[in-house]
Amino acid sequence: MLKSGFHPIASGHVAAVVTHLHMPRPTLAPPPPDVPLRQMRAPDxxxxxxxxxxxxxxxxLWFSRLKLDDSALREILTDERVEIRVLERDGQAEGLVELDFRTGGTCExxxxxxxxxxQGRGLGRAMMRAALHHGFARDVPEITVHTCTFDSPIxxxxxxxxxxxxxxxxxxxxxxxxADGTLPQTAAPHVPYMPERGGIAG
Incomplete structure (x- = not known):
């Protein structure tokens, strides 16, 4: 456990506060989605x-999947316990829902x-209703999710x-x-890019 106070971050690294959340299975099943999500089976x-x-x-600053090579990423995308669903507009995928059932009989x-x-059209709420519907359709006891301070503040x-x-x-x-080119230096401007710093000046 970290003690109270400031803790230096190594040069070329970034830190985030991660919040873990869960939703127990509701007594009544979530209603069918009013916005369809297309399931992409083994996408490229x-x-x-x-x-x-x-x-x-x-x-x-989403980067975890961009760090994976083709083989490692394909292994996830072709796993039957992982559902990739998308919201499409004008023939193009514009929303991503990824449901992962690989761990402990739950859904992440x-x-x-x-x-x-x-964004800004109310599609997020509709997409969440669809995500919960598909997540609980497999009769899992809960759905978990986590977010962090790299993510959108909303x-x-x-x-x-x-x-x-x-x-x-x-x-x-x-x-x-x-720092290694996985993302451009202009990505996520709300997270300062300081690859050469030697810890945190106070």
């Missing part, structure tokens, strides 16, 4: 990376988000309004994905 890795990047990498809402092109209150309850928080320290 380049197609997935493009959507992942447009939804969360450039604005919010691994990734959830909309591209900037379709993400955490949105999850809580949707019925998720925060259960714990952690500090995550990771190599800055902008």
């Amino acid at each position: 890795v380049d197609w997935y990376r493009d959507l992942f990047t447009r939804v969360g990498a450039l604005d919010w 809402l691994a990734f959830f988000g909309l591209t900037e092109a379709v 993400a955490l209150p949105f999850y809580m309004r949707s019925g998720f309850v925060a259960t714990r928080q952690e500090i995550e320290v990771v190599p800055d994905p902008r």
Whole structure:
């Protein structure tokens, strides 16, 4: 456990506060979605990376799936316990819902988000209803999700309004994905890019 106070972050790294949330299975099943989500079975890795990047990498520093090579990413995308569902507009995927059933008989809402092109239309609420419907369709006891301070500031209150309850928080320290070229240095401008710093000046 970290003690109270400031803790230096190594050069070339970034830190985030991660909030873990869960939603127990409701007594009544979530209603059928009013916005259809198309299930993508074994999608192409380049197609997935493009959507992942447009939804969360450039604005919010999503990078975990971009670090994986083709083989590792394909293994996830072809696993029957992972559901990739998308919201489409004008023939293009603009929303991503990824449901991961691989751990402990539960469901993790691994990734959830909309591209900037379709934000502000109320689609997030409709997409969440669809995500919960599909998640609980497999008769799991709960759905979990986590978000962090790399993410949009509206993400955490949105999850809580949707019925998720925060259960714990952690500090995550990771190599800055902008330092090795995984993401451009202009990505996520709300997270300072300081690859040469030697800890935190106070």
